Amino acid sequence: MDRRIRKHANKARMARRMAWEAIHKDRISQLPDDTLSHILSLLPTRDAVRTTILPKRWNNLWISIPNLDFDQREVSSDKFGEFVDGVLSLHASSNIQKFRLCSRNSYNNGDEYLSRNSRWICDAMRHNIVELDLHIFDNHGSSRLGDLQLPVSLFTCKTLVALKVSSNCMNLAPPPSASACFPSLKSLHYRLGWPDSASMFEMLASKCPVLEDLTIDQMKTFRILGSLMAADKYRFSINAPKLENLVVSGQVGSSNYYFSNNAKAMVKAEIHLIHGDSRENIYHVERAPPLLEGVSGVKYLSLLTPMFSARSLPSFDNLKHLKVGLFRCSYWGYVIELLKRSPNLEDIVLDIWTWTWGKQEYVKGYRAFNPPEVVPICVSSHLRTISIINFMGYDDEFEVVKYLLQYSEVLRRLTISTRESYLFKTRRMTAEKLHKKALKFQKCSKTCEIEIIINSETDRHKNCSCHL
């Protein structure tokens, strides 16, 4: 670099330095304690402790920092124990806002390791903690999940708002005597991945009365049950890129669930929003909920939901197996729409819930089936098995059967299951007559079999199970 330029740069730097010092002397050059304390609270505790060496004024500043962050990876392993003990014993403030403990045991003294960590957590809970982050692993020794005892004070802590837990040795079962468990916990972040951890977690999650934010790492199957999360006033955002199975069941407000991230790994979904004869069932909803869009990439889908308008249905490009519950009447249009949107569908089960029909519907009986202009791709190229449950023998049902038989080129089996009493009631038909009529239909596929199953009277709810 040119010497002149260098000299110039040096001069400029000197000038700036002098100007800075001048300003520094003029103003009250120390940052206020509050701000300093705040900066220190953003550091890992080890660095915060070191600042004690800085001016005398700062000497005990770090002791009143509201956050403690112990990470074994930043301190050499054998000194870690002393470090945590030292800080905890000196901490003057009775209130710690955030407490984070990340420790790993790689020495062969599993019992000592567990009891030490247990003691630290116990110690910490005395300080009215608001956020707790525990990452405790025993990679040596024979500790299993359930060995590290957590203090009762953790479960009953009134100030705890956020809890993050990841461990292969912790016992997360809340003590049976604890009356009010996690009274203020709004956020729970849990990492699964060890045998038994799923059931332990479910037990834990069910004890959080005011939970708003739930994060689970490594979860394969997630069940949302109506009793677990009641009330329509909440919205649930599901961010689950690795989730494989989803079950949503119960009288939940289906429009309140949505996926904030693509559920790319999901393979199977069961969405059951309609139950039994409940008067609260709604059978027709204008817009399909975002939940449906979220599961639209699955291979297996079971739907017991209201009928949604065609416009709002997503396309199910990967869908191979579909089971859909049909309620009230006039559902054939809906069925056609589903078929249109599932170009790769191989198996379909149509489960007709006849007991949801009102008296009028029984009397009138006839619901039109309008064959689509274009045969849906899945029907002509992929559909192998069709199953209709609770076939009543009405004209429109026969028309559907006729249509499907006529256009399904690779159909292997069509199964019709029903009850004698149904057939008789509606069409004074017997099983034999049904068989004869069905066999007369023109079949497109040469290898197609027609199977007729007559269930006995006591099997009313037999076909409600979700085997796919």
Place this chain on the structure above:
Amino acid sequence: MKKISVRTSDGQEFELEENLAMESATIKTSLDAFSRDDIILLPNVNSWEMVKIIEFFTKVQELETKFGVKFMEKKEGRFLEAFQAEFDKDLSDDNLYCLLWTVDYLGIEVLLENLCHLMAERTKNKTVESCRNLFGVQHDYTPEEEAEIREDYSWAFEGPEIEE
């Protein structure tokens, strides 16, 4: 939108939009006490600091449009990263310290939070000496006193230290 005029310590004048000016608790108090048409004097604020502050607000508005989030109302994690990347580049340690002081003085919560994070990042894993330089602080322990403290808190000084 009304404009508020401020004058910094070196005599330069700046015009701020009213809603931005109100982000500063100090300016807000002055405005409440005096008429909005007067120029507000800020003898403790340098012009380059004011430029930086205005730059910050402009950047915030840009990022708000980009991410579609109201930055002022909620602290969005990824927003913080985007901001830090921009600001960190041009601020020397000295400047950061000065700016931090000024922003604290002006009481701009949002910017203060960000600067504290930046400061914390720069403090991590630094030696005691470089921390002192960072905070522009006098060394007022005698060597004996320092040695004593290092002894008492020996467990805190284990582990890697980066020389600056």
